[in-house]
Amino acid sequence: MSTQLSTNVEKMLNSLEKTVQLASQYGSEDLHNVNVFTSMAKTICELELRNQKVMKALDACKDQNTVADFERVYETTLNSGSGREKKSSKYSEFENTAKQLLASTSARRSQPGTIQDGDVIFENFVSDVDPITKKVMVHPVKNKKCGHYYEKSSILEVISINRQLRCPVAGCANKNPIIPANLVEDPAFAKLLKERQSTQEDSD
Numbered sequence: 084m085s086t087q088l089s090t091n092v093e094k095m096l097n098s099l100e101k102t103v104q105l106a107s108q109y110g111s112e113d114l115h116n117v118n119v120f121t122s123m124a125k126t127i128c129e130l131e132l133r134n135q136k137v138m139k140a141l142d143a144c145k146d147q148n149t150v151a152d153f154e155r156v157y158e159t160t161l162n163s164g165s166g167r168e169k170k171s172s173k174y175s176e177f178e179n180t181a182k183q184l185l186a187s188t189s190a191r192r193s194q195p196g197t198i199q200d201g202d203v204i205f206e207n208f209v210s211d212v213d214p215i216t217k218k219v220m221v222h223p224v225k226n227k228k229c230g231h232y233y234e235k236s237s238i239l240e241v242i243s244i245n246r247q248l249r250c251p252v253a254g255c256a257n258k259n260p261i262i263p264a265n266l267v268e269d270p271a272f273a274k275l276l277k278e279r280q281s282t283q284e285d286s287d
């Protein structure tokens with residue numbers, strides 16, 4: 084029984100570690116707090132330690148001849164270690180791994196827009212919203228110069244009115260006026276928008 088519990092504890096810690104890994108890559112900011120996961124791991128590991136103590140206490144009193152002796156030896160053995168609780172080595176191992184996983188993510192996140200492995204890492208995921216109308220885009224076009232997206236009809240309309248218009252996305256480094264030749268269709272992004280919208284409708 085004790086061995087089976089240990090196996091299950093290891094399985095639980097392994098799957099919890101995978102969750103930390105996913106949280107570090109895709110999770111929101113509140114999932115980057117290591118305590119969320121270590122508190123779960125602690126509960127699991129404490130359960131195992133408690134079980135080990137009970138098994139040890141039962142083993143110690145199995146040769147007693149009276150109920151009174153049995154209870155006395157059981158209680159003494161069970162409480163012998165209290166006060167200086169041994170920290171589970173599995174827990175310490177988990178805590179270290181989780182801290183490392185989450186620390187490497189916050190280091191990456193603190194440098195938005197840096198180039199890694201040849202890809203530009205954007206700080207936030209690409210917005211669905213047209214920066215001009217603030218509505219969800221249906222027919223997005225991409226500005227080749229800076230990579231920002233606009234709703235095709237709205238951007239064409241505003242640049243026909245203002246030929247000096249710069250990219251309206253806040254903080255954009257591109258200071259050149261937008262010209263129609265730099266606006267390109269992006270079927271892959273249009274498809275992604277469609278999928279995001281349909282999953283949002285499903286969950287409503």
Ligand SMILES: [Zn+2]
Nearest residue numbers: 229231250255
């Ligand atoms: Zn831009």
